[in-house]
Amino acid sequence: MPLMRLAYASTATFEAEPVKRGIEPHVARILMESRRNNVKRQLVGGLYYGDNRFFQYLEGEKEAVLALYQRIKADPRHRDVVTLIEGPLEKTTFTDWSMKYVPLSADVQQLLNRYGLREFAPASFDASMCEEMIQLIRSSRGDQKLVNHDEAETRAQPQARVLSPAMIGGLILAAACVIGGLVATGASL
Incomplete structure (x- = not known):
């Protein structure tokens, strides 16, 4: 099966809630769903959310990526979906991630500053900026695996005594x- 890559930008339709435990709650739910479903479809990639906008990058079998993208475009949690990159891929580059999440970071702010942008507006990114953003997501620290905060609290509780x-x-x-x-x-x- 041929592989492909796809990046898009969109604007969230939800009212952002105060960040709890490092991640906006709506985004946490999106990540949990993505991670659960992408594993089944053998899709990998990364997500960045900032200034009420999304940048998402996907890799996988062409049919699976395109099917997911159709569902994404119909998802009411965002609007103004713009395809930024779409093309063939020889091998996946996010092999350990069903959906990597990069929290607000100084690296993204530096990227925006280099291009003279005041806010995160990925729909206006050119090809070079998209590639930099993908590399930033790919190389970011891998410690954002847990997004289910209820699960985190359960794990943090003392274990039952043996x-x-x-x-x-x-x-x-x-x-x-x-x-x-x-x-x-x-x-x-």
Whole structure:
């Protein structure tokens, strides 16, 4: 199957909520859905959200990328979808990511500053800026894997105890007896 790559820009239709735990809640839901569905379709790529706008880059089998893009264009969570890059690809470059997310970063701000842009407006990016943005997403730190904050809170809670308090007491008593026996044996030698 032939591979392809596709990048697009769009404007969010939702009212941005205050960022909680590092990510806008609507974007967190989009990422969770993308990651779950893209694995099934063997699609990879990256997403950047800033100034109420999206830049997304996708790679995968041509049919799967185009089918997903049709669903994306019909998604009511954004509008003004503009195709920035669309073309063939020899091999995927985001092999470990079903959908990598780059949070607001100084790197993107530097990119905007280099091009004299005051805000993130990816629909106006030329080919060179798109390639820089893709490289920025590709090379960004890979520590944004978790976006399900309920899941994060669950994981942060203490694990269930494997040993009951009675068993712990018994082990302490047994250890004390062994140590006492060793001390008594050592004293008698």
